[in-house]
Amino acid sequence: MRRPHFLSVVEGRAANTGEPFPAFAAHKRGNMTKLTAQEIVDLNKEYTFFSWSAQGALKPIPVTHAEGVYFYDANGKRYLDFASQLVNTNVGHQHPKVVKAIQDQAAQLTFASPSAATEPRGLLGKKLAEITPGDLKKTFFTLGGAEANENAIKIARFYTGRNKILARYRSYHGATHGALAMTGDYRRLPAEPAMPGVVHFLDPYCYRCPFGWTKETCHRECIKHVEEVIQYEGPDQIAAIIMEGVTGTNGLIIPPDDYWPRLREICDRYGILLISDEVMSGWGRTGEWFAVDNWNVTPDIITTAKGITSGYVPLGAVIVREKIAKYFDDHVLYAGLTYNGHALACAAALATIEAYEEDKIFENAKTVGKHLGERLEGLKKAHPSVGDVRYIGMFSGIELVKNRETKEPMDYTPLKNFLVENCVYVFGFKNVLFVVPPLTITEEQLDEGLNMIDEGLSELMDKQIV
Ligand SMILES: Cc1ncc(COP(=O)(O)O)c(C=O)c1O
Structure with a gap:
């Protein structure tokens, strides 16, 4: 049984301080935009192209705002950003400085x-x-x-x-x-x-x-x-x-x-x-x-x-x-x-x-990165679908295989879909799932996402082993 996920909480408060976002004070919760979530998606799909994709079946997330290691969609869902969007928001979202x-x-x-x-x-x-x-x-x-x-x-x-x-x-x-x-x-x-x-x-x-x-x-x-x-x-x-x-x-x-x-x-x-x-x-x-x-x-x-x-x-x-x-x-x-x-x-x-x-952000990448490496090694031990884990600082990937002997690659898409459904936003390539959150992430926040990956590996990926 999948346990109830903890990240899709509708939030109006900054994760770190608990203070309400200024934007939330002005707009009612879930009403950050003039358009509905569906209208945003429809307009984007009808009038703009997305990268590297056949366009028809795409389901983009209608992102409205972000803070620290989290971003939010127009339905008020909160996502843990394990991809730093496209491995670029290293400083975290909306850094005040x-x-x-x-x-x-x-x-x-x-x-x-x-x-x-x-x-x-x-x-x-x-x-x-x-x-x-x-x-x-x-x-x-x-x-x-x-x-x-x-x-x-x-x-x-x-x-x-x-x-x-x-x-x-x-x-x-x-x-x-x-x-x-x-x-x-x-x-x-x-x-x-x-x-x-x-x-x-x-x-x-x-x-x-x-x-x-x-x-x-x-x-x-x-x-x-x-x-x-x-x-x-x-x-x-x-x-x-x-x-x-x-x-x-x-x-x-x-x-x-x-x-x-x-x-x-x-x-x-x-x-x-x-x-x-x-x-x-x-x-x-x-x-x-x-x-x-x-x-x-x-x-x-x-x-x-x-x-x-x-x-x-x-x-x-x-x-x-x-x-x-x-x-x-x-x-x-x-x-x-x-x-x-x-x-x-x-x-x-x-x-x-x-x-x-x-903010000594690179130091954080190193110390929390050490914890990340240990956790990834743990996932490799626990899951036969993990062939290899590679990490340096806060730059890491989990290589999925159908068989550890033959190293036949296993497509990461089902795991990605599971994680996004459970509000952990990830980036990947073929059979490699990346863990590349903002460098400001805490150990606790990192564990939230890694626990979900652990669960997804057990529920979906280990079952595909041949
Ligand atoms: C290593 C590397 N070089 C170049 C690029 C291209 O950068 P941009 O998308 O800003 O043109 C990327 C983008 O992901 C990249 O990862």
Whole structure:
């Protein structure tokens, strides 16, 4: 028997303080919008497209407001956000400092031409130089992650005078044509031929080692393989290697500890630029500013978005090392966007970063992340449908299998549906369920969601074992 769920309580109070939301004082509970829940859904479906889906059968949640680790729908249902929306609301929902900074900046100057100098843009550029590793120094601002990657490869091509880009198969770099060409997963195929010059290589995916090794027998064929691909493709034709700091969407793949450092050496040997895509893995998700900080590596370029503003205002960034920045002192940077350096977005980013530091949010990601790891190991022990669990900081995934011997993947959709019905909002990919809540989550809140996952695994997934 399913126990009564505890999260779908109609709430009008802040989870932490118990104070009524100001918005609830103005609007009666469940009446946050002029339209009904059904009207909101119908309008959205009739007049707007949703991502990566055949549109007909979609059932979007009509979201009205949010606070901390929870968000609410137009029926007054409260959801625990175990996905940080799209792995971006790292600071939690509606952080007062960030909301206030946006309000203040909006009152003063929302936008100035990308050719103008503004205070938030300059201060944010300086801050990024301080928090990124090594001599990463100068930033080109974009609107999001895909645009950041598009501009990073242009910069790499201009700087090196070379054309080819190496990327991994199990990767996602964005939905614009160039970013999709670098993306390795199934979403690239319908867009091909997207952008010439991209070559893919295999991943350091230890649970399903593409070279057939186990952790005990491994001798880093995955690293040797990269060098072999470089030799075949012509080292002097390769501008850059792009990799996610820790692979996100494609299954939460954490590389062995020497992987990033040894790829750094290989890139140096051949004059190839190393790009770390930190769109998802940055901003404390792994407990550090950027995932590469876990291995003390300085990439030549970091691309990022998402957690830079926690999604409050769209913003992306391409941050380059000093030598690359200097090159463009007397070479034209053939890149431009109307919203390069958007004042409102830069102010939101500055406030988000301040909140990360002042509230010690990454420390929380590390300490609560330790508890998360222990709980995930417990789920693996208890449930035969869990083949592997992977976690670093507050970045974690549960890989579902029908059989632990054959590792046949088990689709995560039934578990996702169960969790959403029970008001735990999750994100996943094929047979991997992610646990990626806001970094501000408490152990208690984390346990609420993990207990529901535990229940869903018993009720639905373990029964599919073959
Ligand atoms: C690693 C990575 N790179 C790039 C992107 C694309 O970012 P955006 O959707 O902001 O264009 C994403 C989005 O999820 C991502 O996870």
